[in-house]
Amino acid sequence: MKLQEKKKISRFTALIIVMTVIFSVIAGKLFSLQIVQGAQYKEKAVNRSIRQIADPAPRGNILDKNGNILARSEQSYTLVYNQTDTNDKKFFTTMDKVFKILDANGESQQDDFELKINPFKFEFRSDDPETRKNLEIKFKRDRGLNEPIEKKIKTKNKDISDDELKKQVNDQLLKISPKKTYELLLKKYSINSSYPMEEQRKFMIIKDTIKMHSFSGYDPVVIASNIKKSTALKFSQILNDLPGVDMNIQPIRQYPNKELASGILGYISKISSTDTAKYKAKGYDTNSDYIGQAGIEAAFEDVLKGKKGGRTVKLNNNGKIIQELGTTTPKPGNNVKLTIDKNVQAAAEKALDDRMKELQSNPYGQQRSDTTNATRGAAVVIDVNTGDIIAMASRPGYDPNLFSVPGRLTSEQYNQYFSPNLEKFGRNYIEKRGITSLYPGKSETDVLNILFPLDKSIKGNTTIRQDVYDIYPKPFYNYATQSLIPPGSTFKPMTAIAGLESGAITPDFSIDDEGMFDKGGGNITHFYLDGANGWVNLARAIERSSNPYFMTVGKRIRDSFGDDTLAKYAWKFGLGADPNSKTTPTTGIEIPEKYGQVYNTVSNKNSFANTYLWKVMKNLKDGIDDKGNKLVSLDLYDNANDSDKVKQIKKDIKNLIQSSIKNGSKSFDGTKYKELFSELVQEDPNNKKEITNRQMSNLIDAINYTTVSDANSQLNVPANIEDASIGQGLNQFTPLQMANYIATIANGGTRYKLHLVDSILDSNGKVIKKIKPEVAEKTGVSAENIAAVKAGMEAVNEKGTASGTFADFPIKTAGKTGTASLGNQEEIGRTDYAEYVGYAPLDKPQIAVYAVVFDGGQGAGSAQIAKDIYTAYFKLNQNSTSTTSTTQSQN
Template sequence: MNNKKKKKFNRYTGLLVIMVMIFSLLINEMVTLQMIHGEEYSARANVEFIKNIDYAAPRGEILDADGRVLATSLKSYNLIYVDTTESRKVLYQTIDEVRALLKSSGEEINDTFSLKTDPFRFEFGSEDSDFIRGSELRWKKDRGINDYLFRTVLSKETGKNKISELNEKETDQLDELILAFSPEDTYYYLIEFYKMYEALTPTAEEKKLYEKMSGREIHEELLKKFDWETIRTYLVIRDSIRMESYQGSKAVTLMSNMKEETAFTFFQQLSKLPGIDVETNPIRLYPYQTTAAHIIGYLNPIPAGSQNYYMEKGYDISKDYIGVSGIESAYEDWLRGSKGVKTVEVDKNGRTISELFELETYPGNNVQLTLDANLQNTAEKVLSDLIYEYSQVNTVHRVAGYTQNSTNATRGAIVVMEADTGNILAMASNPSFDPNLFAVPGRLTSEMYQEFFTPDYRAYAEELIRKMNLRTTVNEKTNETRPAVPEDLFRFNTDGTVTDFNDIYAKPFFNYATQGLVPSASTFKVITGLAALEEGILTPNTIIRDNGAYTNDQVGNPITNDGGGAYGNINLAKALAKSSNVFFADVGYRLYKAKGLNAIAEWAWKLGMGHDPQEKSHSTTGIEINENISGNVYNHYSKVEITKRLFMFDVVAFLNAGKARNTSRSFTPIDIGINRADEEKKALGKEKIKQAVRDAFDISIDDANKYVRQDYAEVVQNLREAFEEYIAILPEEEATGLESSKFYAEQIAAKIVYDQTTEIISPRNVLNSSIGQGDNQTSLLQIANALATIVNGGTRYKTNLVQRITDTEGNVIQENEPVVLEETGIKESTVKALLDGLRASTLPGGGSYSTFKDFPIATGGKTGTATFKANQAEVGRDAFGLYTAVAPVDDPEIVVAVVIYDVTRGAFVVPAALAVFEEYFEEQLKTEYPDYVRKYDYELPEPITSYENLSDVDGAETDIQSDEANESKP
């Protein structure tokens, strides 16, 4: 008997069986993959991913009133790089080949990278310090510099492990560290951060060495093989790839607006350039270049501080451009089109294999303006010619025994509007810019950027000082002077920024028509006359004696006529024609006696010249684009606030100086100025004193009209309590030797009640306002709209730049009709009287007769000349020149307002209005006055149709020319 023992089936046997089965399946699958479906899966392996490609839609067009295209979109070619695993392996070789091909075509890779070298600096496309600060913070945080500085510096100081754990003060500290991280530090940080040593294709061992190096050390190694420009180009593209990764799988644009022949060259080479592709993309074109630039605006990449907002609205923050000024900005939502999307399969080299789905783009809507391009061109050209004349040729002017200099008459504006609709027909601002520079990356050169956003203020000041021989007074008693230095003109701040506190430098992006505030000067006399007529203070036939000066016991120094003349017995019309300061000062005082300090202001507010400060700050024009809404006409409320604000600086200086009011006595100084080193209790003590000072300026309009001051004893008591509390908390070494709280309180109270309040409640303020001086500061647009309101019979319209919005087929989506803001109720007799006065100014003996004597259509106007400040000549400034005009004077259709800064005389800007009238009435002149020969005939240039025939632009014309100015005696 065979007694062989049966083999038991245990768990080890089972495991062996399972393993055999698994390996059998694996072998079977491998055979299937390799032998049966090998070709199919090999092809599929080349498909790295499916991705969506966004296609930008053309923006809607911006048209003038006659349909001329002022802004449009063109088809262009973009060179893009798609980052994939395979294309990344040969990234740097690909970049080298791309650069070589572009160079052979005369083109180069876009450089929109904000970090520049040679010298190291940031460029954020703005001169606004707050914008620059915010952009720099966002830019650095997006690249991890906040994490780096927290990890290496702040974490150790605070003992905290996460940025989110920082309190507000520590967060501010981190922000300051980020801002202090220099452009040079940032550059080398990014060299390390992006592992730029990969461009050297290191071995595994070399890579370990590079990983231990600093950014500077890596850069030194890179310089052994590449030049600075190449390294920076690599860095720019690596950065772009990372920034794009925030938005998913998208392409990096290497070159925008590529020439068609260059695009064809790349199409032929795509198989040799992993990751490279060519796409079509619409770009913005402004056919008339600088024409209406401040109204149309321009495009720019989405700023760092606004990226979240625009991302939520569907923008590609790394590629899309938005309107940042003018109509492009105000009507962004209308002009922006609907993007298209294409879903495609992409191979391992980043190229499209097949299209799976496509959603077509839809263009934006068109915006048609109220502007007439011919009238706009005329306004801009005559303004430019006048600025050139008085800043470069005819610069020295001798009038009534004194000399004025208009060398810095480098900026100005013109507004032309319909009198009975509020529609703007032209709005010129000089200097200007070409918005085409910003529509395509790379067009704005570093030189242009510096001229626009970081001008050399010191060099400008030195040249202005040389040309104008500027001197600064060092002793007012002896009139001792010294040669001026740049610091007399500009404030050069420790952080590298410059403050133009004298408003000297001409700013190309600043719209002087809507954003500049200017004294309305003698053009305001029309409003003074209006107030007097409407309040029954005088009639058109009232005679006032002008003996060359006006004064009384309440107004101090006499008010005299410009040039020192006297006009005898005159009525309103002659007073406007002669611009009699004496007449209108007399009228101003009569208004004050009858209606109080706000008598003129209340009528100016009805006309949109500023507004009652007790109301919420708001626009009085309603214009669609950016404007300065801080315009002000003298009134009691603003005077109190202005005086109070200025006195807050004075009181700190007074207490630090230790010189008693109105005596030769000295006292122990006490410091109530802001000091960041102060402990909270001390800082609060100082603030309580300042609040007591502010409270002391509580002067009601009723008391002011009665010439009643504050209660001196009450002011002393309130200040005394504040000083007592403050002195009590001071350390003994600081409190020792101080005067009594009563002494300090009495000194400050006396300055407020007897000095400052005297100025506040003085009727002199009304007299200054009556002739357009003093606290009167409004925009040129407000001045124009006020005159339009008067001459149309008293209806104040919303000023308007947009006529209608249409779709791409021309269908009207929105039509803008005239909007009435206020019916002022001006009497017809008042309007006639004022028009008679304006007409008299253009007749023999009037201020603008010499310019309009041959013009056959009856016009009316008023010149204005306003001082900038008392020592204006020491800082290169001089008087503003203004002119406001209306035509035809018997049935007004249009109103014109002109200003040129530092031109010295209002009479010098009058020709601008003539040029505008000649263009506006062109057909009437040809038909009714065929023998009339125009003095100004500017032709609108032919529109450009592509960037290839775009004229070279050297930026804004803001430079002070180095040639000696020719002196011309009037």
């Protein structure tokens, strides 16, 4: 029997089956969308969303040693704008209403936008012209102003390298004026020119902030922060009429004492555009987070910053919160308790300000001084038994509150801090001192170009000047930790210790001080202001600050024990460090510092090598030698257009010059000089020329004279250590180093590491970490020798150069005055540094003090600053810390 054949499915039937399946899938999907997930997609249809909102953590407090608040965070009202497509359609109308309400209630828009108007200019927070130039380039690149320039350059030169393209684009970007930049951004952000310019810029700030940050989810732009409660209430009542606008509560940093301890505390501000990537990698929100920018705020950023919280919220289509679904509480930052005593710090700052004001009002009250520009100073107070820094004043200071909220810093303050008009300041400085008369044949402009030269690192610069002689007062420069100052006679106790410990002298060693010192070779130095002190032993020499005595001690140390003996003892007291050591020298302080050096043969060679290298380079460029003879001109200065080969040739020549200075005739290689100069004129277009054999010979002879006959011959003369013995010459230290050196003498010879931080506390005040005193070095100086030096320092305050200040002081103290000079101070209009070091009480020292006024004249005047500090520390007269002028003897 045959099998029955299978029925074939017709095409029509197959089509019906396929269509049935498709419609079934569609029906199922529609059922799922409309019935199963209908509610969810209904919310999405009206653009509602669930988002995470970060809640910033309050920054930890900074406290003084007694628990007084120096920096804190307080909750404040912040007005924000949340960008959505819906909100952006009404952006200009909404913001116009917002700005009017802010203005009517005396509130300011948050404004850290670097492009200013009236007049058009950029304000970048840096006092370095090169940094400001780079920030301007980045500002314009970040906003896409480079794109049309790149396109145009590539059209003309398709084979241009990336490096050359970048260079050409940057050059073109710098040619775009602030005004033109503003006009380009108006167009980019579609801001109607019919609005007044002030309002245009307000719109631009919001639009630019949106542009400059990648917003995802609920990431609002701050419109205004730290607004009053009454203003916040007004906004809260009309938020429904302001699409995208909302009110938040955020912590704002406050410094209740304003300028007090600003050099210690530092400040916080928004993350700069150059640091965006760095802090993004650390989890910061670069749109809204603030970071420490100096001082303790920067050094302890990780301790103070806290941990953010957050909220899970539901938003409507205008970006407003309609429901809060969950929260995570922010964790406040830890507190940092300092060793600083607020009252002593205030006394130190006031004493400096009062003394400087007095010196400015009576600029010719001291012989050989013009204290018109006594505008900078520092004072450091140390617990001699722990290394705690009780006060550290740097003047002038600044108010850190100016940076807590963008927009507080006015253009005038910006210019004062970051971009001072050094031409105007310099001309006034020159005229008041009659400095032009010291430069025969030169105009005021010529002298201005010497004292405040144009910054040559900026191509074509005709306006930006440099303060190369530290004349202009700088609020952000910490004079206590960064300034390297010749110590003058305040160094003499150190010379005494080196002389006693080495055996070069005894306390009874005496000389007849005739008011002069013979350096040999007919070089006799006269100390006319000091006069002759007659026969002096060690104690009397410290009391009267006898220069001939201590120069004699220095000479005896050198003759018997070598040039580096003084340095070896000074290093024990933190006055410099062995240059051959591989460790980085430090006082121990937690914030950045410089570290000065005492005279020693290695540093002396390096110093001469640097100084005379620049002298040789200048002579070669000017085409003249030290004797006034003409030379063939060669430029060894770095040039931006130098090829790698030219850079290397110049480097080799400079190294050869420095080697000649350091090692003298034994390393002078005339053949090598000839070879390198020949290569330079062949390879460098800027030095392209023919040099005859005679010209080459004259060139090499001139370099030999300057490097060998002049510089190298001075390296080992006795005058180096003789000058160092009275605190001049190579000796330069920070106020911090000087205070620690005196503290080491005061406590009997133990040098402690200095520290500003006493402890780290959690937000409830519980101690997390306590900083214990740490010994940096036990000097090993005998008690007898320490006592001999202390006896002289006691005499200074009892009957010596500071007796006019301390004669009637109720607590016995010891100290030393110092008047330190700069080598060229007369020709640049500068005056001596007025310095004082001391400790108190005499029998059981508790604190050591160093005080200095730049251009302050004679050192005895700074003893009053120490007296006011003692008055505050020992609570002798809490209602008065007068710095009444006293007539004191010349140091």
